[in-house]
Amino acid sequence: xxxxxxxxxxxxxxxxxxxxxxxxxxxxxxxxxxxxxxxxxxxxxxxxxxxxxxxxxxxxxxxxxxxxxxxxxxxxxxxxxxxxxxxxxxxxxxxxxxxxxxxxxxxxxxxxxx
Amino acid sequence: xxxxxxxxxxxxxxxxxxxxxxxxxxxxxxxxxxxxxxxxxxxxxxxxxxxxxxxxxxxxxxxxxxxxxxxxxxxxxxxxxxxxxxxxxxxxxxxxxxxxxxxxxxxxxxxxxxxx
Numbered sequence: 001x002x003x004x005x006x007x008x009x010x011x012x013x014x015x016x017x018x019x020x021x022x023x024x025x026x027x028x029x030x031x032x033x034x035x036x037x038x039x040x041x042x043x044x045x046x047x048x049x050x051x052x053x054x055x056x057x058x059x060x061x062x063x064x065x066x067x068x069x070x071x072x073x074x075x076x077x078x079x080x081x082x083x084x085x086x087x088x089x090x091x092x093x094x095x096x097x098x099x100x101x102x103x104x105x106x107x108x109x110x111x112x113x114x
Numbered sequence: 115x116x117x118x119x120x121x122x123x124x125x126x127x128x129x130x131x132x133x134x135x136x137x138x139x140x141x142x143x144x145x146x147x148x149x150x151x152x153x154x155x156x157x158x159x160x161x162x163x164x165x166x167x168x169x170x171x172x173x174x175x176x177x178x179x180x181x182x183x184x185x186x187x188x189x190x191x192x193x194x195x196x197x198x199x200x201x202x203x204x205x206x207x208x209x210x211x212x213x214x215x216x217x218x219x220x221x222x223x224x225x226x227x228x229x230x
Contacts, residue, residue, distance in 0.1 A: 032217045043223035044157075044206065051217065090156060094217060099170075100145055100210055102219050104157045 002027035002093050006105035014113050015083055021076040021108050023065075023091035027098075033074040034092040034102070035065055044090070050074065061085070083114045116141050116211045118222035126228045132195045135225045137207030142187040145210040148180070151224070152203045160205075163190040187212075197229045 007022040025031060035047040048059025055067040065076045074091060091105040117140040127133050137146065146163040160180055161169040169182035184190040194201050204224040210217065 034218075036221075044221040046218065046220070049218055094219065096217075099162060100217060100219070101147065101159055101162065102149075102157075102208070103159070107156045 002031070002095060002098055002103045004091050004093050004103055004105035006089075006091050006108050008108045009106065010109045010111070012111045012113065013081060016080050017112075019076075019078045019081045019085070019110065021089055021091075021110070023074045023076065023105055024072050025074065025091075025093040026072065027093060027095060029095055029097050032094045033065075033067060034094070035059065035063070035074075035076050036090045036092060036104075037087045038090065038107075039087045047076070047089070081110075081112050083112050086110060086112045115218075116143060116209055116220045118207055118209055118220055120205075120207050120222040120225050122225055123223060124226040124228075126230060127194075127197050129198055129229055131197055132193055133197065133227065134191050134193045135205055135207070137190045137192070137209075137222055139188045139209050139211075142212045143209035144212050146184060146190045147208045147219070148182060148190070148192045149206040149208060149221075150203045151206060157206065160192070163192075194227065197227075199229045202227060202229045 003026045005024045033050040036044045037047045050057045050067045058064045088107045088109050090107045092102045094102045119138045121136045148160045149157045151157045159172050160175045161171040163184040165184045181193045206224045207222040
């Protein structure tokens with residue numbers, strides 16, 4: 001069975017600071033990896049995704065993530081955050097073997113102080 | 115991509131009643147899923163909605179409590195039966211489009227249910 005672990009439950013940082021959110025998954029086969037964001041009071045939105053190819057994936061709003069297969073990791077990064085990046089971030093994994101069902105990590109709440 | 119609409123977007127429900135949530139996708143999709151997001155928690159998959167057949171439920175979820183229909187390739191419903199306050203959650207519909215950008219799963223805006 002596939003599973004996802006996000007190590008940071010809460011992150012507080014100031015504007016212009018750099019952000020890195022950890023995500024590790026557990027599954028031995030081929031996976032698709034996603035980061036979703038949920039802004040306060042809003043619905044879930046896709047930030048970026050990895051299916052294959054270049055392991056460094058760029059998404060919307062200046063976010064990027066790096067797939068490191070040997071570490072089963074897909075960490076999310078942003079070099080300089082803004083107050084508007086305050087949100088909850090979810091890492092998720094899906095595989096064809098598991099019926100393309102998304103399994104989510106526990107989420108990381110990010111608060112950016114102005 | 116796919117645009118997914120859910121109704122109702124919010125509701126306050128009486129204990130013991132049932133509510134059906136509708137999910138409409140603007141294009142044909144191969145797979146549809148229903149998730150639950152309890153307050154302050156992550157998303158948990160309830161079931162995969164199968165077209166023309168019974169849904170496939172995840173561990174801990176049963177058809178009697180969460181009956182699901184999927185009559186065609188663009189529509190599904192989830193019913194939350196005999197509700198209790200513990201069922202207060204956001205219920206999200208998601209779908210995997212037939213055409214487009216690979217295996218990206220899209221989500222509706224969610225249906226926020228409060229059971230009193």
